[in-house]
Amino acid sequence: MSAIGLTHLFAMPPLSDYKLHLFTRADSLKVALSRTSFFSVIYSLSDAREERRNCLSCMRELALNHNDIQRIVLASGEMEAKLVSHLFPSRLHGIINKAVPLIELLDELSALLKETGRVNDNMLNHWYVSHNRMLSPTERAILRYMSFGYSIPEIATQLERNIKTIRAHKFNAMVKLGVNSDVGLLDAADLLTHLPAGEGRRTALTIPAFS
Structure with missing residues (x-):
């Protein structure tokens, strides 16, 4: 979602x-955080690997x-x-699919912004967890090896399992993550193996003061 889209x-x-x-x-966000009392930071993604890595780094630091x-x-999407939902190491208050109809996006985002006291306890954040089991340690290990270019036989050797x-x-990992190709699995592996400092679109919110 562009800056114009977020503004609208x-x-x-x-x-x-x-x-x-x-x-x-x-x-710029770091400087603003030192000067302004924000209660929420929203990171808008665009289905790009690098931006997901930057988002992971930003949310982890927050x-x-x-x-x-x-x-x-x-x-x-x-x-x-x-x-x-599956792979971020830092806890989030909410994850929203912005591809939903506008009225749903408004309702979900509004509900999350009203709920500022709890982390990981709201229904919107756990929809994906409840409908898709979390990856097992072995599945995570396989994704990590794949990200470094290991073949299935090589991974089997490393983990001392049969092919x-x-x-x-x-x-099983593909089913849980909803992907149907190695490319999709490598997208997931990116979040497991990278924590770079980077740049991306971030938004911060404050409640206006009325006098």
């Missing part, structure tokens, strides 16, 4: 009650240094929302 979204009730700040650089700030991710077992675990 937050011009509509009930989101129009919030003051929106747009950031495209990580350092969780470590600004744990009182609500953290929400807007995913470009259901597939990306599943990847974020059929590795293929079965790989298939």
Whole structure:
């Protein structure tokens, strides 16, 4: 979602009650965090690997240094929302698929912004967890090896399992993540193996003060 799209979204009730700040650089967000009391940071993704990596890094840093700030991710589609839900190491208040109809997007985002006291306890965040089992340690290990270019026989050797077992675990991971190719699995592996400092589109919200 572009900056223009986010601006239009937050011009509509009930989101129009919030003051929106747009950031495209990580350092700009850091400076703003030192000066402004934000209660929520929303990261809008665009189904790009590099941006997912940057989002992971941003949300992880927020969780470590600004744990009182609500953290929400807007995913470009259901597939990306599943990847974020399964693989992000830092806890999030919510993950929303922004490809849903506008009225649903408004309702879900509004509900999350009203719920600022709890992390990982709301229904919107756990929809993906309840409908898709989490990856097992073996499935995660297979994804990591795949990201480094290991073949199935090589992974079987590393994990001391037979090839059929590795293929079965790989298939299970694909089902859980909703992907049907190695490319989709490598997208997931990116989130497991990278925590780079980067830049991307971020938004921060404050409740306006009325005098």
